[in-house]
Amino acid sequence: MPATSPAIEDYLKTVYAHTEWQPDAITPKVLADRLGVAPSSVTEMVKKMAAAGLVSHVPYGAVRLTADGTAEALAVVRRHRLIETWLVQEMGYGWDEVHDEAEILEHAISDRLLEAIDARLGRPVRDPHGDPIPRSDGTLERRPTLLLAEASPGHSGAVVRISDRDPGVLRALDEAGIGLDAELTVTDVAAASVDVTIGSRSHTLPRAAAEVIWVTA
Known part of the structure; x- marks a missing residue:
């Protein structure tokens, strides 16, 4: 099975994404x-990927990317995220609508078109x-971040990342005016919610929202 098959690409991207913002393999x-x-x-797929040198794995244990697997995963991630950006900036999609489209296009787009989109x-x-x-x-820029759900009262920072796993959460945050680069301050942390201020506005975010927002550390 070729290393560029859509199935392998999906596996590699999922393994990479799982550990991108937290340390547990x-x-x-979970995969x-x-x-x-x-x-x-x-x-069966992990066995094939391990035989191809893309992951390391012991029975019933965690799955980890090798250096070759990481390189392959980053190539897929690059395609996916450039496509999402292109759909929002050039095609009028909302940030809550692009994930599924990118999942399809990332396997079909040529390197030439990807380079043109990037430029x-x-x-x-x-x-x-x-x-x-x-x-x-394969290089990328990353800022030190903190999960909002783990921030303490008084912490101030800019929103760096919001997970796209739940489109409903994205839409709710958009309606509340909470997006990338928004400067917020944590005012209270409770079991079920996190209170923040953005400018002169106060918001009570449910725990589910605070667990998908990353702010500058």
Whole structure:
């Protein structure tokens, strides 16, 4: 099976994304849940990827990318995030609408078109959700961040990243005027919510929202 097959690309991107914003390696069960496939399918695919030198894995243990696997994953991530950025900036999509479109296009777009899109957009360093866009050489820019749900009262920072996993949360934050680069201050942290101020406005964010927002550390 070629290393550039859509199935392998999806696996590599999912493994990479899992550890991009937190340190715990992904397990086969979580990988199956994220991809919506049976655990037996994950077992077989991980074996093939390990044989190809893309991941390291021991039975029932975590799945980790090798250097080659990381390089392949970053190439897929670059395509996905540039496409999302292009759809928002050039095609009129909302930031809550681009993920599924990019999932399809990332497997079909040519390197030539991707380079043209990158140039057209002015070589962006982040996508509409704040995720860094890898350069063609695999390098990327990353700022020190803190998950809003883990911030203490009094912490001030700019919104760096908002996960696109739940489009409903994105729409709710958009309606509240909370987006990338918004400067906020945490005023209170409770079990079910986090209170913040943005300028003169106060917001009570449910825990589910605070757990998908990253701010400058």
